Amino acid sequence: MPVKSKDSRPGGRSARVRAAVHRATVDLVQEVGSEKVTIPAVARRAGVNPSSVYRRWGTTSALLADVAAQRQDEGTPELLGDLRKDLERAALWTLTDLSRPGGVAFFRAEVAPDVDERRAGLRECLERVSARFHAALDAAARRGEGAPPLERVLDHVVAPLYFRVVFSIPETNEDYARGLVAELCDSGHVAPSSPDPDPDPDPDPGTNAGQPTHA
Amino acid sequence: MPVKSKDSRPGGRSARVRAAVHRATVDLVQEVGSEKVTIPAVARRAGVNPSSVYRRWGTTSALLADVAAQRQDEGTPELLGDLRKDLERAALWTLTDLSRPGGVAFFRAEVAPDVDERRAGLRECLERVSARFHAALDAAARRGEGAPPLERVLDHVVAPLYFRVVFSIPETNEDYARGLVAELCDSGHVAPSSPDPDPDPDPDPGTNAGQPTHA
DNA sequence: CACTTAAAGCGGTGATCTCTGCTTTAAGAA
DNA sequence: TTCTTAAAGCAGAGATCACCGCTTTAAGTG
Numbered sequence: 329m330p331v332k333s334k335d336s337r338p339g340g341r342s343a344r345v346r347a348a349v350h351r352a353t354v355d356l357v358q359e360v361g362s363e364k365v366t367i368p369a370v371a372r373r374a375g376v377n378p379s380s381v382y383r384r385w386g387t388t389s390a391l392l393a394d395v396a397a398q399r400q401d402e403g404t405p406e407l408l409g410d411l412r413k414d415l416e417r418a419a420l421w422t423l424t425d426l427s428r429p430g431g432v433a434f435f436r437a438e439v440a441p442d443v444d445e446r447r448a449g450l451r452e453c454l455e456r457v458s459a460r461f462h463a464a465l466d467a468a469a470r471r472g473e474g475a476p477p478l479e480r481v482l483d484h485v486v487a488p489l490y491f492r493v494v495f496s497i498p499e500t501n502e503d504y505a506r507g508l509v510a511e512l513c514d515s516g517h518v519a520p521s522s523p524d525p526d527p528d529p530d531p532d533p534g535t536n537a538g539q540p541t542h543a
Numbered sequence: 544m545p546v547k548s549k550d551s552r553p554g555g556r557s558a559r560v561r562a563a564v565h566r567a568t569v570d571l572v573q574e575v576g577s578e579k580v581t582i583p584a585v586a587r588r589a590g591v592n593p594s595s596v597y598r599r600w601g602t603t604s605a606l607l608a609d610v611a612a613q614r615q616d617e618g619t620p621e622l623l624g625d626l627r628k629d630l631e632r633a634a635l636w637t638l639t640d641l642s643r644p645g646g647v648a649f650f651r652a653e654v655a656p657d658v659d660e661r662r663a664g665l666r667e668c669l670e671r672v673s674a675r676f677h678a679a680l681d682a683a684a685r686r687g688e689g690a691p692p693l694e695r696v697l698d699h700v701v702a703p704l705y706f707r708v709v710f711s712i713p714e715t716n717e718d719y720a721r722g723l724v725a726e727l728c729d730s731g732h733v734a735p736s737s738p739d740p741d742p743d744p745d746p747d748p749g750t751n752a753g754q755p756t757h758a
Numbered sequence: 759c760a761c762t763t764a765a766a767g768c769g770g771t772g773a774t775c776t777c778t779g780c781t782t783t784a785a786g787a788a
Numbered sequence: 789t790t791c792t793t794a795a796a797g798c799a800g801a802g803a804t805c806a807c808c809g810c811t812t813t814a815a816g817t818g
Contacts, residue, residue: 336785336786336793336794336795337784337785337786337793337794337795338785339785339786340784340785340786341783341784341785341795341796342784342785342794342795342796345795345796363578366774366775366776367775367776368774368775368776376796376797377796377797377798378775378776378777379777379778379796379797379798379799380795380796380797382776382777382778383777383795383796384795384796387776450709450710450711451710451711453710454710454712482703482706482712483699483703483706483707483723484698484699484703486706487702487703487705487706487707488697488698488699488702490702490705490706491697491698491701491702491705491706492698492702494665495665495666495668495669496665497669497697508698515730551763551764551765551815551816552763552764552765552814552815552816553815554815554816555814555815555816556765556766556813556814556815557764557765557766557814557815560765560766581804581805581806582805582806583804583805583806591766591767592766592767592768593805593806593807594766594767594768594769594807594808595765595766595767597806597807597808598765598766598807599765599766602806
């Protein structure tokens with residue numbers, strides 16, 4: 329009578345099916361849009377039986393939420409210790425996450441599920457996004473630096489990014505994201521303890537952050 | 544052979560059916576969400592034959608777009624001649640439009656159609672929204688006043704409103720909308736009637752409309 | 759009023775989706 | 789390796805959807 333973990337059979341075929349379904353979901357979302365993703369279609373493309381998907385995920389909403397959640401947890405940047413740089417990193421990460429294939433579609437997918445689940449999905453999505461910025465702000469506060477409230481960051485950095493990506497407004501690229509952060513930091517609401525602007529020329533190309541070409 | 548208008552039979556039963564379908568669409572969108580709205584369902588609730596809806600609108604996307612467009616054209620405010628007041632009006636109108644039952648759902652509906660139509664729908668939605676603000680800015684420019692570029696208004700007023708309504712962030716009310724406009728106008732990028740571009744007004748940006756301490 | 763005809767209603771067809779018993783495969787433990 | 793059983797595959801029922809000829813109604817016109 330093995331009791332082991334909650335996922336009593338996490339490897340082998342199960343894992344293979346899970347991966348195939350995830351990949352197929354991402355592909356389909358960016359091809360036809362998250363609204364038109366159906367379980368039979370995902371199963372077909374994944375080379376998997378539809379009933380397996382139904383048994384595992386139940387609904388397309390749950391499937392999309394699962395994929396989106398795992399997706400958002402990839403490549404999270406770590407803190408550097410400089411508020412402005414940390415905010416920039418978080419902003420660039422947000423932009424990258426939104427801009428990659430299916431990014432907006434997944435955002436919309438999380439917005440889309442059933443009326444009951446909608447609140448929960450949105451809340452989780454918001455939590456996930458603001459967590460990155462909150463970490464940067466919290467670290468700054470812990471260092472004794474002045475930092476804008478999270479709300480201001482959401483309003484003046486995250487919101488414009490979402491808005492512009494959703495509406496495919498041109499020039500929504502990394503420079504633009506950096507500009508939003510700069511504007512926020514220079515708006516007189518932050519007391520910069522170290523007002524040295526850009527002492528080093530980009531020491532971190534880091535996560536390539538890729539091409540912000542609106543998808 | 545009567546040629547008259549493009550809508551060769553706009554009144555009577557046709558108008559009745561149109562109205563019933565529109566009402567049913569709005570109801571269903573706010574009840575089950577725009578993704579789950581189907582033509583048979585709308586027809587059932589409207590007491591109308593499904594084929595009539597199929598023939599008139601063709602797809603649910605087209606139907607939703609039609610309803611959303613007509614919806615957005617209701618109750619448009621006129622200009623007062625004062626930039627700040629006009630921007631406030633536009634912001635409040637935007638907030639009201641988004642907040643009423645099904646508001647966000649319709650926004651998403653316009654975002655949602657087929658990959659091909661998506662661009663067009665989004666573009667139209669954006670045009671419609673920014674037109675209100677553009678009118679206010681244009682009038683101000685015509686009066687010789689300094690006015691922020693439309694882009695700034697979209698980023699710092701419209702985007703936060705959309706973001707907060709979509710994510711159901713509390714305290715997103717009229718005071719908050721007014722605060723966004725105030726912050727924009729007082730941020731030193733607008734030259735008020737009295738040309739005093741003091742970069743550091745330090746008036747304790749009192750109009751901090753809502754300061755909801757994060758949700 | 760009578761007449762024309764746009765538009766709604768009716769019925770049916772094929773396709774797709776959701777979901778469920780039952781069988782088969784293979785992951786994990788002894 | 790063998791054994792147990794979680795999970796995948798299979799096949800099919802029931803429901804719904806998108807769509808299309810054909811008939812019927814009534815709006816607009818003279």
